[in-house]
Amino acid sequence: MISITHKLAIYGLLAILFSPHLFATSSLAMEHEETTILALSCSGCHGPDGVSQGPSIPSIAGLPKEYFTEVMLGFKLNQLPSTAMGQIAKAYSRSELTTLAEYFSKKRFQPSKQAFDPSLVKKGAKLHEKFCEECHEKGGSSAKDEEVSILAGQHLRYLLWTLNDFKKNKRKASRKMAKKMRKLLKKEGNAGLDALAHYYASQQ
Numbered sequence: 001m002i003s004i005t006h007k008l009a010i011y012g013l014l015a016i017l018f019s020p021h022l023f024a025t026s027s028l029a030m031e032h033e034e035t036t037i038l039a040l041s042c043s044g045c046h047g048p049d050g051v052s053q054g055p056s057i058p059s060i061a062g063l064p065k066e067y068f069t070e071v072m073l074g075f076k077l078n079q080l081p082s083t084a085m086g087q088i089a090k091a092y093s094r095s096e097l098t099t100l101a102e103y104f105s106k107k108r109f110q111p112s113k114q115a116f117d118p119s120l121v122k123k124g125a126k127l128h129e130k131f132c133e134e135c136h137e138k139g140g141s142s143a144k145d146e147e148v149s150i151l152a153g154q155h156l157r158y159l160l161w162t163l164n165d166f167k168k169n170k171r172k173a174s175r176k177m178a179k180k181m182r183k184l185l186k187k188e189g190n191a192g193l194d195a196l197a198h199y200y201a202s203q204q
């Protein structure tokens, strides 16, 4: 039988282990903890630390803060087409969305190890250079421009869906991007969008 002193020792240990002070010794640590909990509700779909296991859910690790915030507000205000995010974003205040953007922008984007059609990659690269590189720099891998998201290494099915949303005008592109998309579609049609998506998916 466990003696009373042993029991007290165990309770004491438990009390220390579960004491909030052990984890959060300052308000900064406390804030950090809150952010981590906030972000946990995203990892069920977007994967641990925002690196999605795919195929139709985008990775959100390393996306620029400004793009992230804009897109979350877009979901919240029903300005972007969505299957899930329209509902989800409504549950967060603007300041929580900023906090989440900050949090995920500091994580490392990891290109998805995914299947793609190698026969489309060369054509996709050419089209990218001609129509898209101006804003989606370094083959779509750059996260330097705060307003633009990462395309290279994003999940293929998500890319195809999103490109289709732009094509159908369900998602409104900026005036300049819309112009390039129109030119691309006129020249290449849907095959052009396929080639671009496979080119982005090939970057691993």
Ligand code: HEC
Residues within 6 Å of the ligand: 038, 039, 041, 042, 043, 044, 045, 046, 056, 057, 058, 059, 060, 068, 071, 072, 081, 082, 083, 084, 085, 086, 088, 100, 149
């Ligand atoms: C139920 C699954 C699910 C959950 C939970 C979820 N997401 Fe999403 N997320 C998606 C899907 C699917 C998309 C693609 C848009 C859509 O169809 O809603 C997406 C898109 C996004 C995008 C746009 C990515 C891009 O490249 O433009 C961001 C940013 C995002 N989610 C952030 C979050 C954050 C932050 C949370 C947690 C607060 C979260 N998501 C929780 C499924 C989810």
Ligand code: HEC
Residues within 6 Å of the ligand: 058, 067, 128, 131, 132, 133, 134, 135, 136, 147, 148, 149, 150, 151, 159, 162, 163, 172, 173, 174, 176, 177, 180, 181, 184, 196
């Ligand atoms: C004039 C600059 C510009 C050009 C050119 C441009 N884009 Fe964009 N693109 C943007 C900006 C800014 C965003 C983010 C804001 C938005 O959603 O409109 C974006 C967003 C996207 C997204 C959504 C990413 C995501 O994570 O959901 C895709 C996909 C995309 N662009 C593909 C393309 C392709 C393919 C081309 C070439 C045919 C292209 N863009 C040309 C500026 C541009």
